[in-house]
Amino acid sequence: MASQYDAIVVGARCAGSPTAMLLARKGYRVLAVDRATFPSDTISTHLIHPPGVDALKRWGLLERVAATGCPPIDTYVFDFGPFTITGAPGTSESPISYSPRRTVLDKLLVDAAAEAGVEVREAFTVEDVMVEDGRVIGIRGHSRGGSPVTEKARVVIGADGLHSTVVRAVEPEQYHEKPQLLAGYYTYWSNLPMKGRFETYSRPFQSFAAWPTNDDMTLVIAGWQFKEFEARKSDIEGNYRRVIDEAPAFAERLRGAKREERFFGMTVPGYFRKPYGPGWALVGDAGYNKDFITAQGIQDAFRDAELCATAIDESFAGKRSFDDAMADYQSVRDEHVLPLYEFTAQLASQEPPPPEMRALLHAVHGNPDAMDGFARVTAGVTSPAEFFAEDNVKRIFAAAHRSP
8 A cells, every 4th residue: 555645755866855854854754765875976066056055054964064074165266268267156154165976965965864754765766657637646666676666645746857757747847948058078086186176267169177076086077069079979088188288287287186987978958847736846957957067956956955845835834825835936946046047058158258258257357356256156156147237347347447
């Protein structure tokens, strides 16, 4: 006989485990399932910008992340060739970022969900999302080597990423779509100290970036326009190194380092999906995704987890209807992320910035407040709509004209 849960969360990584944890902390009976076992790796940018770090702090998990030995990052560096912008990504209240390996972070989040009372089933494959009279009522699936089981819930939450099983079942409206823009490949290097810095190097039609992670490793990712994907995929390492050679000083640093793992590749489309319907909800990449160049995925997942869990709690508690509460979740999500979504797509195109943008970035260079502001845009702390607003742009140019 099927169990009856308040919520079933499909996917237990950066979106699913926090959503399940937050609902369980509110007293609900929650099942979280994932086809993976933990710890395990997944393709990721790893970065948790300051807003995501704030979420970990609210959940009482930040000290656990810091205890893994993942180094804090307090400086973002943007090398455009002729000039460099160096700024702080956070605020005085939340000044740093972290970049934990997903083998570390996801296990930590799964454990926190279990501690909150979530029933976690690893190595569980969802075969089918059950729908009755147009409403999602549960899932059918099996543990590795086990017999099929059926589980029912008041709401089934898809936190299972780009190729979500829940999305395939409910076919939500999709909007603000973007094609694949950037092909990126990353790996891990030892003997490449970063000293608390996230560094990115932008060159015409290609770019690369580097930042520290666990075990004294540095992640280095290089990318080029997606239209070059087929032509370049036969020589990943050669093309990777040719991008980095565009910045000779960093290329020299890399020659003293050792590559410790294989190359991992990624390219993703952009989209928004309606994140709710009768008996179902979506969080994380299942509901919204942008290119990885601004590394927003983890903190986006954390934000969605809080918004979605709050909306579901309001519905379950009878404070608001499910549709009203979830519509607010969708509108808050969309309003918050749309400006950065568009800015991210511009960066991911790898096209040289137009003359007016080059002039602005040059004016930002050397202005400490403006450089911090630009760093906070890429960190998701400040909206591009605010930073690139006419009044702020005028202030940046005026300060540049006053400089000796």
